[in-house]
Amino acid sequence: MSASFSFTLEKTDGGARLGRITTAHGEIQTPVFMPVGTAATVKGMHPESVAATGAKIVLGNTYHLMLRPGADRIERLGGLHRFMNWPGPILTDSGGFQVMSLAKLRKLTEDGVTFQSHIDGSRHTLTPESSTEIQRKLDATITMAFDECTPFPVDRKGAAESMRLSMRWAVRSREAFVARPGYGQFGIVQGSVFPDLRAESIEALTKLDFEGYAVGGLAVGEGQELMFKTLDTTTPLMPVHKPRYLMGVGKPSDIVGAVLRGIDMFDCVMPTRSGRTAQAFTRRGTVNLRNARHMDDPRPLDEHCTCPACRNYSRAYLHHLVRAEEMLGPMLLTWHNIQYYQDLTAGLRDAIANGTTQQFVADFEAGQALGDLEEVPVYGLGK
Structure with a gap:
């Protein structure tokens, strides 16, 4: 558990990158696809079966796990790795997307999001600080900064306001993150399909020196052509020696095209669903x-x-x-x-x-x- 979190860029072929992420819970060769285990299980699969496919890292979700069975309970039971019998790396989504897509009667403020559970209607609040703390209790190998997933379509003014809120939340998420050997936190680039807003977001995030950087707010209805066009102008601005994660993508052709454009990490519910x-x-x-x-x-x-x-x-x-x-x-x-x-x-x-x-x-x-x-x-x- 003493390994430091690091990314080694081993080779490039055009825009495509071959790399290795070293974590407290093992190494990950990239490009990599992460099966989605939202509620501490990849639906229909034993963890041993998931590992047998060659998967090295899976994804869990803050929103679902905080509601059921609860982050404190998982922490008492030894963390998410022991709880779900997955000893390898785990990345946890911050919950922002699920709050926006699943929760009832949500209210967005500068502080965070107050919402009603889609399960039982109970009221909860997620902030950059609480999301980061929940992910620490889950023992996530990779923690995601709390952000607002900008919807599509959106006008430039709405995209800018959403992105800048996420950047302020990124500062708070970074401040709340407890650094430990072999663990990392990723910032999330927003800005919809506007190149200048994406550039502004990357500039703000790189100042915080995250262990990795994700591209959020794509695969939300804009279509493959516009997604690729956005990546064409976004990934060249991202730090070279940090992993790049395209969130929620996608179809096999999406993955192939994104790898050509310099993306290293992917997750999507598509194969399981x-x-x-x-x-x-x-x-x-x-x-x-x-x-x-x-x-x-x-x-x-x-x-x-x-x-x-x-x-x-x-x-x-x-x-x-x-x-x-x-x-x-x-x-x-x-x-x-x-x-x-x-x-x-x-x-x-x-x-x-x-x-x-x-x-x-x-x-x-x-x-x-x-x-x-x-x-x-x-x-x-x-x-």
């Missing part, structure tokens, strides 16, 4: 296991994937589980999707290391374009 709704991500695009065409199909879901769903079961069986509403169906498809995301980022890491990122991307795009029923070459995934 899609697994629960019979959607599977494969090297040939997205497959809907509800479709009747899978009823008599003896093939694996993805012949190049090593997960149990692909290794041990046919599409026909997975289709049967989905149609029969058997819980094993969502469990297997969730495992597959997390495995796919881990294989995708592992393939990107190998490509950056070998200087073949552009070829990897071309093969990825060709495979996705060919579609599920066509043959497609292996392109570095699922070794």
